[in-house]
Amino acid sequence: MLWTLAALFFGWLALREIRASRVPRRGYSQTRPVYKPYLFLCIVLSALSAWQPIQYWRFERLLSSKATQLADGRVADVHCNSVFDTMMDSEQFAAGHANIDTGHIVFQHGWCASLMDYVAAPQRARPEAFFALHLFTHESMHVRGERNEAQTECQAIQRDVRAAMLLGVPEAVARKQALDFYLDSYMSRREQGWMSAQYFSDQCAPGKAMDEVLSDSTWLPLYQQVD
Numbered sequence: 128m129l130w131t132l133a134a135l136f137f138g139w140l141a142l143r144e145i146r147a148s149r150v151p152r153r154g155y156s157q158t159r160p161v162y163k164p165y166l167f168l169c170i171v172l173s174a175l176s177a178w179q180p181i182q183y184w185r186f187e188r189l190l191s192s193k194a195t196q197l198a199d200g201r202v203a204d205v206h207c208n209s210v211f212d213t214m215m216d217s218e219q220f221a222a223g224h225a226n227i228d229t230g231h232i233v234f235q236h237g238w239c240a241s242l243m244d245y246v247a248a249p250q251r252a253r254p255e256a257f258f259a260l261h262l263f264t265h266e267s268m269h270v271r272g273e274r275n276e277a278q279t280e281c282q283a284i285q286r287d288v289r290a291a292m293l294l295g296v297p298e299a300v301a302r303k304q305a306l307d308f309y310l311d312s313y314m315s316r317r318e319q320g321w322m323s324a325q326y327f328s329d330q331c332a333p334g335k336a337m338d339e340v341l342s343d344s345t346w347l348p349l350y351q352q353v354d
């Protein structure tokens with residue numbers, strides 16, 4: 128928001144400078160020539176200020192399109208919250224949230240940046256960075272129509288590889304990180320408190336009740352162990 132306002136402000140200064148060369152300013156009888164270094168500076172500052180909002184806008188469009196694919200065609204609309212948005216958000220303590228009826232997905236401030244960083248360099252991502260990707264898959268599953276958190280989480284676990292690949296992560300990297308996340312982070316929740324427990328089920332495993340037997344499932348390599 129602040130960057131957008133700054134871009135508009137510097138753009139307005141540039142336009143004002145051009146206008147002053149064509150129309151006399153109030154209280155003056157003559158126009159004055161454009162001061163080129165000043166005009167150049169205003170245009171550069173406006174472009175630099177606009178860079179981040181444009182980058183986020185494009186990323187939101189990309190995430191909306193991929194979330195719609197993950198949600199089996201139910202239209203998703205992803206929004207990256209600014210600091211101000213997060214402060215005003217009634218669910219500010221959740222990393223993200225989704226509205227099943229409208230398809231609106233919100234990432235709290237910082238999580239879109241984490242996901243952007245992850246997508247830009249997935250090979251170098253730390254395990255925590257993968258959570259941003261998993262958050263994206265999780266909220267997409269809500270838009271797909273699931274309200275129950277344990278079910279949503281398990282559907283997301285099974286589609287994390289798909290989600291990462293949709294965002295351009297190489298398959299080998301996506302498969303390793305998604306399986307590690309399932310085996311380490313997800314499985315550790317059974318020993319954690321009730322908050323984590325509502326996002327966990329012992330039926331979320333290959334061959335168990337929540338297994339959707341997806342052809343590209345995250346836990347594909349584990350079927351051999353089950354057999």
Ligand SMILES: [Zn+2]
Nearest residue numbers: 265269276279
């Ligand atoms: Zn949820």
